[in-house]
Amino acid sequence: MQVSGAARPGESAWRQRTFWEKMLAVLQAEGLVKRFEEIEAVRGVSLAVGAGEVVGLLGPNGAGKTTTLRMLAGILTPSAGRVLVGGIDLRARPLEAKRRIGFLSGDTQLYQRLSPREVLTYFGRLYGLDEARLSRRVAELIDQLDMGAFAARPCGTLSSGQKQRANIARAFLHEPDVLILDEPTAALDVITGQFIVESIRRERAAGRAVLFSTHIMGEAGYLCDRIVLLHDGRVIDAGTLGELLQRTGCDNLTDAFLLHVRRGRNLADAPIGT
Amino acid sequence: MRAHIAWIIFRKELTETLRDRRTLFMMIGLPILLYPMMIIAVGWFQESQAETREERASTIAVWGEAPAALAHDLAAAGRLTLQPWAGVPADVREALAAGTATPPPIIAAPSGRRGRWTPAEAERENPVLRAARAAIGNRQADAVLVLWPGLERAIARGGLGTVSVYFDSVSLDSVKARDRIEDAVGAYRTRLIQQRERDAGLAEGFAVGVDVRARNVAPESRRSAELLGMLLPFILIVMSLLGGFYPAIDLTAGEKERGTMQTLMCAPLKPAEIVVGKFLTVWVMALVAALANVASLAATLGRIVPGQQLTVAPSAYVLTFLMLVPVTFIIAAVFLAVAAFARDFKDGQNFLTPIYMLLAMPATVTMLPGVQLTGATAFVPVLNIALLIKSLLLGEAPAELVFLTLTASAMYAMLAVLLAARVFQQEQVLLGGRQSFARVFGIERRADSVPSPSLVLVSYAAVLVTVFYGSLWLLRNATVLVTLLVTEYGFFLVPTLACVVLLGLSARDTLSLRLPPLRGVVAAVLIGVSAWTVAGGILIRLLPPPDSLVKALERILLLDGRAAPLWLVWLVVGVTPAICEELYFRGFVLAGLRRTGMLPALTVTAVLFGLAHSSIYRLLPTVFLGLVFGYAVWKTRSIACSMIAHALNNGLMATLVFMPAFGERLGVGTSAYLPWSLTAVGAIIMLVGLALLWSLPSRDTPRTVYKKNGPTGGGAAGPEP
Numbered sequence: 001m002q003v004s005g006a007a008r009p010g011e012s013a014w015r016q017r018t019f020w021e022k023m024l025a026v027l028q029a030e031g032l033v034k035r036f037e038e039i040e041a042v043r044g045v046s047l048a049v050g051a052g053e054v055v056g057l058l059g060p061n062g063a064g065k066t067t068t069l070r071m072l073a074g075i076l077t078p079s080a081g082r083v084l085v086g087g088i089d090l091r092a093r094p095l096e097a098k099r100r101i102g103f104l105s106g107d108t109q110l111y112q113r114l115s116p117r118e119v120l121t122y123f124g125r126l127y128g129l130d131e132a133r134l135s136r137r138v139a140e141l142i143d144q145l146d147m148g149a150f151a152a153r154p155c156g157t158l159s160s161g162q163k164q165r166a167n168i169a170r171a172f173l174h175e176p177d178v179l180i181l182d183e184p185t186a187a188l189d190v191i192t193g194q195f196i197v198e199s200i201r202r203e204r205a206a207g208r209a210v211l212f213s214t215h216i217m218g219e220a221g222y223l224c225d226r227i228v229l230l231h232d233g234r235v236i237d238a239g240t241l242g243e244l245l246q247r248t249g250c251d252n253l254t255d256a257f258l259l260h261v262r263r264g265r266n267l268a269d270a271p272i273g274t
Numbered sequence: 275m276r277a278h279i280a281w282i283i284f285r286k287e288l289t290e291t292l293r294d295r296r297t298l299f300m301m302i303g304l305p306i307l308l309y310p311m312m313i314i315a316v317g318w319f320q321e322s323q324a325e326t327r328e329e330r331a332s333t334i335a336v337w338g339e340a341p342a343a344l345a346h347d348l349a350a351a352g353r354l355t356l357q358p359w360a361g362v363p364a365d366v367r368e369a370l371a372a373g374t375a376t377p378p379p380i381i382a383a384p385s386g387r388r389g390r391w392t393p394a395e396a397e398r399e400n401p402v403l404r405a406a407r408a409a410i411g412n413r414q415a416d417a418v419l420v421l422w423p424g425l426e427r428a429i430a431r432g433g434l435g436t437v438s439v440y441f442d443s444v445s446l447d448s449v450k451a452r453d454r455i456e457d458a459v460g461a462y463r464t465r466l467i468q469q470r471e472r473d474a475g476l477a478e479g480f481a482v483g484v485d486v487r488a489r490n491v492a493p494e495s496r497r498s499a500e501l502l503g504m505l506l507p508f509i510l511i512v513m514s515l516l517g518g519f520y521p522a523i524d525l526t527a528g529e530k531e532r533g534t535m536q537t538l539m540c541a542p543l544k545p546a547e548i549v550v551g552k553f554l555t556v557w558v559m560a561l562v563a564a565l566a567n568v569a570s571l572a573a574t575l576g577r578i579v580p581g582q583q584l585t586v587a588p589s590a591y592v593l594t595f596l597m598l599v600p601v602t603f604i605i606a607a608v609f610l611a612v613a614a615f616a617r618d619f620k621d622g623q624n625f626l627t628p629i630y631m632l633l634a635m636p637a638t639v640t641m642l643p644g645v646q647l648t649g650a651t652a653f654v655p656v657l658n659i660a661l662l663i664k665s666l667l668l669g670e671a672p673a674e675l676v677f678l679t680l681t682a683s684a685m686y687a688m689l690a691v692l693l694a695a696r697v698f699q700q701e702q703v704l705l706g707g708r709q710s711f712a713r714v715f716g717i718e719r720r721a722d723s724v725p726s727p728s729l730v731l732v733s734y735a736a737v738l739v740t741v742f743y744g745s746l747w748l749l750r751n752a753t754v755l756v757t758l759l760v761t762e763y764g765f766f767l768v769p770t771l772a773c774v775v776l777l778g779l780s781a782r783d784t785l786s787l788r789l790p791p792l793r794g795v796v797a798a799v800l801i802g803v804s805a806w807t808v809a810g811g812i813l814i815r816l817l818p819p820p821d822s823l824v825k826a827l828e829r830i831l832l833l834d835g836r837a838a839p840l841w842l843v844w845l846v847v848g849v850t851p852a853i854c855e856e857l858y859f860r861g862f863v864l865a866g867l868r869r870t871g872m873l874p875a876l877t878v879t880a881v882l883f884g885l886a887h888s889s890i891y892r893l894l895p896t897v898f899l900g901l902v903f904g905y906a907v908w909k910t911r912s913i914a915c916s917m918i919a920h921a922l923n924n925g926l927m928a929t930l931v932f933m934p935a936f937g938e939r940l941g942v943g944t945s946a947y948l949p950w951s952l953t954a955v956g957a958i959i960m961l962v963g964l965a966l967l968w969s970l971p972s973r974d975t976p977r978t979v980y981k982k983n984g985p986t987g988g989g990a991a992g993p994e995p
Contacts, residue, residue, distance in 0.1 A: 073540040076701050098542035109532040113293040114286070125282045126541045154293075170537070 025050050026100075026209035027072065027178045031081035034067050041067045043233040044081070049178065049209040054200060056220035057213040058257065059230035065213040066105075068230065069182045072211065073103040086177055099127060102176035106186035108167055112156030116147055116166035119155065120173055127174040141169040145195075161192035168199055179203055181212035185219060197223060217253040229257055236260045275546040283543075283551025284558075287525055291555060297520045301563040305513060308567075309574040332451035335360035335409055337402075338370050338421030338437075341429055344462050348419075351458035354451075361409030361418075366401055373423035375402065377436040406440035416451035417441040419459075432470060504641050506594065506667065507660035509571065510564055511637040514602050515630050517563020518556045522609035523622035525552045531618040535704050549610070549698045553691065557606035564598045593666050600683035601659045605633060607690030611697045614704065640664050647671070652678040653742055655686040677890035685735050685885075692728050723780035725773065730866030733773060734882050737858065741765045742888060754834040758846050762854040770858045785861035786913040793966050794910035795918065800963030801902055802922025806930075807956025809895035811948035819891035831928045840932055848925030852917045859883045859900065860907040860916045876904040899923065902964070909967045 025048035034042040042064040049055045059065050070076040072083055074090050074097060083090040085097040110119050117138060124134040142151050145165045150158055155166065164184075171179065181200070185193040200210055200223060214220055220227055221241055229237040229244070237244055237260055241253065248256040291297055331353040340348065348356060359367055369375035378400045406418040418440040425435040437459060441452035470476075529535045538548060568591055612629050616622035636657035639645050647661040658679040665671040697703055725733070744765055748757040774781050781787060790798070819827075831847055832838065859879055867875035880900030887896045903916035930937040 070536070070705075075536050075539045075705070095542040095544070098540060101540065103537070103540040105533070105536060107533045108537050109534060111286075111290055111534060112532065113290045118286075118289075122282070122286045123537075123541060126279065126543060128542070 025084075026086055027180075027211060028084040029068070029072055029081065030084075032068060032071050032078045032083070033080035034064075034071060034076060035079045041233055042071070042078075045230070045233070045235055046081075047211075047228050047235065047238065049211045051177070051209055052204055052207045053225045054204050054210040054212070054223055056224035056227045057211060057230055058215070058217065058220050058227055058253070059213075060215060060261075063230040064233040065215075065230055066182055069103075069105075069180050069211070069213055073101055073180045074098045075103070099174065100177045102171040102174065102179045103182075104167055104171035104179070104184050105182040106184055106188075110155035110158075110163055110166055110170070113154055115152045115154055116158075116162075116169065117142070117151045119166065120169055123170050124173055129174060137173055137175070138169075141173060145169050145199075161189065161195075164188055164192055165195060168196065172199070172203070177208060179208055179210045179212075181210070183213055183215070185214065185216065217257065221253050227253070229260060231261055275544055275550065279543060279547045280550040280554070283548060284554040287521075287552055287555035288558060291521045291524065291559060294520070294524065297524070297559065300520055301517050301559060302566045304516065305563070305567045305570040308513075309570050327446060327450050330447070330450075331355045332416045332447065332454050333357055333360075333414075334451060334455060335362065335406075335415035335418045336421065337362050337366070337418060338423065339426065340421050341426040341435075343466070344421075344459070347462040347465075348455075348458050351454060351461070354454055354458060357415060361405075361412060361414035363401075363405050363408075366405045369401075370420070370423060375423060377422045377438065378402070402438075403440065407442075410440065410442045410445070410448060416445070416447045417455060419455055429466065504664070506571065507640045507663040508634075508637045510567055510594065510598060510663065511601060511656065511660055512634050513567040514560045514564040514598060515605055515633055518560035518602065518605050518609050519626060519630060521556045521559040522606070522613045523616065523619055523626060525555060526610060526613040527616035527622035527625075528619050530616075530704070539701070539704060545698045546695060549691075549695045553606055553610055553694060556610055557602055560602040560605050561598065564602060565595060568595050590667055594663050597659050597663050597666070600680065600687050601656060603687035604655060604683070604690045607687065607694045608633065611690065611694040614694070614697045636660060647675050647679065649675070649678065649746060650743070653682045653739060655683065659683055673890055677893075678888055681885050681888070682739075685738060688731060689735050692731060696728070723783045724868065725777070725779060725784060725862060725866035727866050727870065729773075729777075730863050733769065734863065734886075737765060737769055738886055738888075740769075741886065754830055755838070755846060758830070758833075759850065762850045766854040766858045770854075770862050773862065784865045785857050786865065786907055786911055788910075788912040788914075790910050790912035790914040791970060793970055794906065794912060794915045797963040797966035798906055798915040798918040799922065800959050800966070801906065802919035803926065804956040804959035804963065805899055805902060805919065805923045806927055807948060807953050808960055809898055811950070811953025811956065813894040813898055814948075817891055817894055819889075823889065823891055828931050831931045840929065843928045843932060844921075844925045847928045848921045851924055852921035855883070856903065856907075856913055856917045856920055859886075860903055861913050864904055864907060872908055876901055876908060879904050902960075905964070906967055909970045 027049040029045060029047050032042055032045045033040070045064070045068050047055065047057075057065050057068065067076065071078045072090075074083070074094055077091065083097075085100050088097045088100070090097040110116070111122075114122070120138045120141065121134065124137065129137065142148055145168060147162070147165055147169065150162050150166075155163060158166065168184075171181075179200075181196075184196045184200075188196070197219070200212065203210055224241070226238065226240055227244060228235055237247065237256075239247070244253065244256050245251065248259045250256040250259060333355045334348075335357050336348075337359060348354060362370075366375070378398060402420060406420070409415050409418055420438040420440065422436045422438065425437065427433075428435040439452050439455050439459075442448040529538070572591055608629060609626060612625050613622045616625045633656055636654060637660045639657055640660045640663075645651070645661065647658065647665045651661055652658045652675050662671060662676065662679045665675070741761055745757055745761045748760055752760075770785070773779065774784050831843070833843060833846060859882065863882060864875060864879045867878055869875075870878075880897045883900035884893045884897035887893070899920075903919055906915040906919060907913060
């Protein structure tokens, strides 16, 4: 199918979805564009994540992954396009939509002079959890993420692995429908990285929609139900790992991605994303 | 904005800030260290000053005739410039020359050391003391030496002559002058005594020749307060600045540096809640720092200037602390807004340091002698509060100036908070990108057809300052007629129209340019004729204005008291404000606030209207009128109604002043207040008017209006965000 005007493969993929697929998607992005002064960082990204689905957003540095995820999490306002969370327009009803999102970024630190327990309590209150549910969730997460040993120590004194665990707890605290994770494993050792991978799997099993970005192709390969390839602010391909490999004729994701980049816009016009 | 969310943020930020040792040191440690260090520094300073003072000659006003020997000794003393009769008022000079003035009686003073540092209570207020105080205060002399009549005769007879030295203990130059006089007179006395003892063949020390009385002319309250008034505002403002400095950076740039800002931004929060939470934290820290300083200063004050008993009433400290509330408000908001632009802590320090200097500079002005709180300085941010603190300590703060200062400060504080709120709405600023300042300060042309509440508040601040300084200048340089016309048309009407045209607002919606319903017109007339009776009959009784203000107002109402014809008075005092002020307040301002709902919109508009009259005594009546006029426009959606009511109200007031006979026929004019009967009749007429307004169908709730002509253009108003 030929898309008229500027080719937006993500959009065409979206249009090809059935009505029900659209309805079931918990997180939907439609034609997101973000301009910073002169630069257009994201140029029309559409994607959808359904319940119990893990979608990986892949791309090199500067592809627009972080900007896209920030728009999806409601941190940045898109210059064009819209985001729906569980059918709620993020722009029109930001508070309701944001309550359904858990956001975690690899470079996020915690409040140095507060303990993980205090951080969790603080965010729990901001998300409007009542005190009973809040204390239950905090206890649960401390237990689940094995944080008992350091839950009362100031975050400034924690190791990076401990910090990231506290961060995961913070993102999962309010039991959001959608988890948006921006390079969650960046700068983490193997063990803590594994912790995150396990958490993602657990959340998928609990029926949450998970969207995460990474530039580690291998990680995406074995964790994601679907993969969205992002380059230069555009979706250049999307589908399951098998589909991506089949379309490009490569035997691994890295080669497939490089092939796409080399072909550039030519491929962008090709029909993809069934 | 949800207050409880802002409160949660505030509590967390406060906890975190209080766990920061650096901030705690700045707030509490520094004040404890600072004042003892200041005592040492003041000591050093005084020593170095003493050297230069030693070099300078003292100017002494000599009132009275000196015996030749004494005159010789004074002239020979060196570093004494004698100015006979300098700064002496005619009556005092006459009394001294005629010999009718006598040394004032001494009251038993608690001082043990005779002749030195005798407290002022030792001499009751008298004309000579007052004259000396004035002469020293005007810097005509460093000290005044009064040679009481009969001195020469008394000495010649071998009796006791009296001289008085008047000096000001606050001025070190004056103290030095006193010491030099005492030395010179002392030398004369010693020789005189030796001479007498020799003459009489008596043992040394038997006779006493001259009694020297040193008198401090500074009133007790001023002596301690002057010094405090000079130092305290500066110290307090600088320390409040320091108290807010680190928290402001930590809560913005620090949060960005740690990457927690984006976490906060993805939480279900409104920017206003984040701003308020953080703002409250910085504000409280600045305030606590100020409190710690006031307390520490109060505790160590007695020791700062050794030898001087500084007594300041506890109420002065309390008032001073209260004055810091608006100042710290401004500080906190400006700091927060600026620090938000910084990427990291270091960046934040670089950004805030110039702001710190800028805010501290006005406070240093209080150290200059002669700068005082006046109508003009009452509108200079930070400086006005610094001067107000100074005035409070000196016990001379007129209610009007306090009111103006607080109004202006509240206004600047509000502007600063708006600025901070605006910065926090710029997502890029919060995420660490350095967005252009221009975007924050720039006015975006929006699709809205009416102004936004923040635009209204900013415009109000601009209008208020322009009106204030403009009319101040005009009144000095032009007639009342010109002042009124320029103020009304130039400062109210032109900015209003400029805003509407330049921002592409809908004139019809913004200024409520609609034909009024008949019932509305009738109501407006009823209100216009009766409002003054209620304002004058009830509200004036609650806070009666001073006579001077009434006279000034009457003068303005009559256009400078000149024989202007009544039609001109009506045109200038009645119709002109009705057009200009109504278009701005009930048009522009009310349109901008309309989306907040009837009660808040009318109240805020009325208060802004009242404050614009910049007088505490006119506040109640003008706020009341503002409410009534606002209600008329709210119900009728037509500016014509409030214009009619306003013009009638002002016109009637002017007529009453213009034609006292007319007033007397109504029963006004003889007593200070309106008779209750007239007030009651007026109140009934007005209630009928209000009831008529109330009976109008409310076709004007904002939402229905938006829906009605929203997308179809014309007078389209964007839906609420």
